[in-house]
Amino acid sequence: MNxxxxxxxxxxxxxxxGGVPRVTAKGRGPIAEAIVAKAEESGVHIEENAALAQALSRVELDAQIPEELFRAVAAVISFVLRAGKLKPPA
Structure with missing residues (x-):
């Protein structure tokens, strides 16, 4: 079945x-595609995690992430920081 x-x-x-991460943009469909395109053209690292994206999509814009998502978001931030250190200088 398809x-x-x-x-x-x-x-x-x-x-x-030292702060708490905030949701600064969110969207589905074409808006999500635009967010990803902007991140790519800005050199922002992207972490694909459907379950976390779904949970974070329920957080209001400019709101801090809820405590129950701290651990998952910390893993993403750690990934981004490590990836940034591995990137060769421009």
Whole structure:
């Protein structure tokens, strides 16, 4: 049985050292595709995690992430920080 195509979902986070990450953009379908395209053209690392994106999509824009998502988001931030250190200088 063929499954219908899944609607893409994207959530952008902002994190400043010592603070709590905030949701700065989110969307589905064409909006999600635009968020991903903007991230790619800006050189922002992208982590694909459908379950986390789904959970974060319920957080209001500019709101801090809820405590129950801290561990999962920390793993993403750690990935991004490591990936940034591995990137060759421009």
């Amino acid at each position: 499954e219908p195509p899944k609607t893409p979902i994207a959530v952008a986070l902002e994190y400043e050292t």
